[in-house]
Structure formats: C-alpha cells, structure tokens
Amino acid sequence: MLPSDGRPPSSGGAPGDRRVSGDRRATAGWATLGSNLVGSELLGSELKVLFGRRRTWAMLLALAAVPVLIAVVVRVSSAPGTPGRGPAFLDRVTQNGLFVGVTGLVVSIPLFLPLTVSVVAGDSIAGEGGLGTLRYLLVAPAGRVRLLLVKFAAALAFCVAATLAVAVPGAIVGVVLFPVGPVTLLSGDTIDVGASVLRLLLVAGYVTVSLVGLAAVGLFISTLTDVPVGSMAATIVLTVVSEVLDALPQVSWLHPWLFSHYWFGFADLLRQPVAWGSFGGNAWLQAGYVALFAALAYGRFASKDVLS
C-alpha cells in the first residue's frame, strides 16, 4: 500500500481545490508542527469565541461594576472609613485611590469571581456538547487531549481577565475619585505610589492563582455532562461547599486542603516585607488541584463516548 502521503489526490473540489490539496501536503510538515500541533491556532480561535461572546463581556462588566460601586459610595458618603469595619482595606482607599482595586478584589473573591470562573470552566466541554459542536470539533479532528488543554488554557485566560476586570477599573476609578498618596500597610510601614502599584499587581496575581484550581475542577465537571447549566451550577455549589467547610472549625483538619482556603491570604502581600508564605501555600495547593482534576478530566474525556 502507498504511504498515506503518496495517495493520489482523489478528492473533492473544483480544480482550485486541488491546488489547496497540494498546498496542504506541502505544509503539513514543520510549519504546522510549530503552530497548530500544540493548538495555538485552536487556542486563538477558542479565545476569540470566548471573548467574542456577549455573555463573557456581561460578566466582565459586572465584575468591573464592583469596585466602581465601592468607590462611588465611599466618595459620596465622604464619611472617613472606620478601620476594622466594612471590607478589608476600605479605609486605605481615601489615602490611595489604587486601593479601590484591592478592595474590589476582596469583595469579589468569595462569590463574584468564582461565579464567573465557574460559568466559563463549567461550560468548556459541556457547552460544546450541548451545542453539538463537540462532535464536529472531535471529527475535525481537534484531538481530545489538545481540546482539553485549549479549554483549560482559555479558562486560565478568563481567570486573568476576570481579576483584571476588577483591579484595573478599580484602580482607575480610585485614581480619579481619590488622592494617590503614600499608604500605610498592615505592618504599619508606609509605601509610596510606585510600590503600591506593584502591590496591587501582586494581589491581582494572587487572586488569579487562587482561581486556577477552581477552573480545573470546573473543567472536570464539564466533561461529565452535556448540560452546561448543570456543570456550571455544580461548580458553583462546590465553591460554596468549600467556603462553608473552611468556616467550620469542626473540620479544621480539612481546611488546608480546600481550594478556597487561601483565598483571603493576600493580606500577607500587603506587609513590609512581603510575607510569601500564603502565596507559596496557595500556589502549591492550586497546582495540586490542577494536577488532580486535569488527570480526572483526561481520564474521563479521553475515553468518553460523545453522543450529544
């Protein structure tokens, strides 16, 4: 038998098509190995679909509304924030407007951010199954592992976008409505404006990393069903369960293993010097969740019958 490339081009298409056929064989070598084999083109298309959707923008806008709302309320009420009351760092806002971004993240981390990440991650495979596009992606062939990787990468991109959607508009509104001056940290030290921008970015990075484990959990749940609403809801419920358990002292042995355990740990990044302990702990925990749930997702999806 002929090697598959030596097969006569017995195939569809007008004469113009045959030219394409020749091209295809010529470029099916290294050029594609570099780009599309790992899925960069598919990832590009995935990101385009994700960030081209009105739903994604609605979620990002809702997230951006959180710090804006906080800033406006604080500004209008003009009562100086009482330290220890209201969301953490709220009282810092009047010293340095950039802290609106930090306050926004504090307010969004227990519910709004996980909610939006659950929607995106829970939809990743189940959404394609529900639409029926999953079967067409797979016969294209997208490759099951490649598709999972691309879906996870897109969910990570959304984690970054969601965090930035809170931090950046928060910082901007803060700068507009409040003075930008030196700010007192939790440790009592005062840092200048440049350093506070850096701290804001650090906190945003911390929050993004915090959401990665959840994204992996959502991806796995998404491989279990063809009903995207189901996998989104299940992911959200798991988030709530994790947070509730984290609040119960009776199961304190479990706390370090809950993916939401370090979610509020970024206060350590606002000390002088920076205490990296919770950053490291969080990163390891999230990496563990990614490893476990990526493996589960692979185990499930690699052999799943796609019948949607």
Added chain:
Amino acid sequence: MTAEGHSAELAIETKGLTKRFGHQVAVNGIDLAVPRGAVFGFLGPNGSGKTTTIRVLLGLAAATSGQARVLGQEMPRSLREVLPRVGALIEGPAFYPFLSGAANLHRLDTADRDAPSRTRAARVHLALERVGLTQAAGKKVRAYSLGMKQRLGIANALLAPRELLVLDEPTNGLDPQGTREVRALVRLLAAEGTTVFVSSHLLAEVEQMCTHAAVMSAGRLVAQGTLDDLRRSGTSRVQIRTPDSAAAQRVLAGLGLMAEKSDQAATADGLVTAVLAVHTGTQEESQESRHAPKPETIVAALVAAGVRVRGFAVLGSSLEERFVALTGEGFDVAQ
C-alpha cells in the same frame, strides 16, 4: 499494509462491529464493506443504528466489540491520520448560534491540525459557495433557517479536499432545490473520486444518488450490495394492460401464475398483475425464477387465447418494496 483479510480497496470496512448502550444493542455485529469511489446509501428505519454506526466509525464512540477500518486504517487507533481526510455531517448540523456562518467554519477548521491557515479563508469561501450560502455567510447562525443550517453543515464537511464524505441524512430539512443541489454535489464529488457514505431513509433519494446500498434493521445489517443487486433480489411481476382482464387471468392461471389484482380503471383497459418470480439473495438466477415462464411465453399464450394485449411489462421490485420486505411493515420503532 495489505494485511490479510483487509482490502485497500475499501473506504470503510467493519467486522462484527457491535455497540451496546447498557443492555440495548444499537449496532449488532455488522460487516460493512464500502468500496472506494462508491456512493453508498446506508438505509434503515428510525432507531436502526445508522447514526450510532457512524459515530463508532468516526471515533466518537467506542465499539463494544468488532473492528472498523476507515480509508484502510484501523479506527479509532489511526483517528489522527484518517479524520483529516474525512468530511462528516453527523446527526444534523451543530454550530455556535452567536457566530456567523463563515466564523463557524473558520472555528471548526482551526480544530483540524492539518488544515493550513494560509488557505483557510479561501477554503471557507469555496465551501460556502458550493452550498449556496455566500449571501448568508456573515449572518449569525442563530438567524439561519433549518435548511440553511443543513447547508452549512455540508459546507463544513467540504472545508478541505476529502477522500471520504460521511453524510448522515444530508437532505433533511432542505427545500426541493436544496435537495437537488445536494444530489448534484454528491454526484460531482463522486465523479472526482470521493467516496460518499450517505445515510438516509429516503429511498427515492438513495435510488437517484447511490451506486451501492446497505440496509439496517434493528441494529443488524440485513442487506448490502450494489443497487442493482438489491433491486434484482426480491419480487418481479408481470403487468398486462388489457380490456379482457378475466380472460387474461385465466391464461395466467394456466401458466401457474396467480393474478394479484385487476384494476378496472376509468379507461376500458384493465391492469392485470401477477407475481412472476421471487428472487432470493443476489444470485444471478434463483431456483424460483428458473421455473417461471418466460415473458415471451406469457405474451404468446395471451395472444393465442385471444386476449387483446395493449401493454405488457415485467416489473423489477422497487427498492421500497425491498426495503419494507427487509425491515418489516410496522410503523413502530423497533426496540
């Protein structure tokens, strides 16, 4: 790679392919053989296992047992090499409703590792043109009609040059023009050497398009072969147009043929029909047909008996008769 028992000449070959859902057997040990270059009609009533077979062939579902080879290579092991050469429409089209038709095709094309991005726009354009969707290319699929979606589904199967097209009920929801165009398209592709495997329960469509066919019934493959083979096996009849139906029936009875019905139509002529022979299998001539009187003998006998023969025909069985004979009369879905 002409391993024993496998033919490189077959585009699709299955051996004892079985797919179970729980205790239900959706596909029951079928041995398909689709020759390269054929337009192969895959027939069967609702729920007979056509789509399930296609899913297994394309690696979407794992077979419970048995083997499948597509384009000469084992599936699903060689999925990555085989599928870029296969275009498919599986159980109707499916698209992102919030993307335009063209954007949907771009998206699905990026999923194919072997599809060069350089020619993507041109290929999408060509595919849309072939199914007559150029005008609607920029419209959101949400706003597409059923037939437009179906056309877009076919366009997706034609995104790259293919050696095999697997089309599951391609004319579903299409208007008469669309149906004709799909038939013409299939013929054109076949003429260029593409093997087309098309599932359908529209027999007229299969008769017009296909060179080969197979019939599924409740998960089993009950017939397979060229269309002529399938038509030849079955019942053939003689039909006599005459004003002397009573006399004609007597002559037929004398030859051992049982008249079935005699329509006393609006005209003075009646139609007398009798079963000439029942062929079994795909043998050239079966037992029964050798004992049947020759058509010329029947005419001679009729004329000798003074029957005014105004029309005489030997009717092969239609594919529809054959289909019903193979899959049963009942309307209820099996299982």
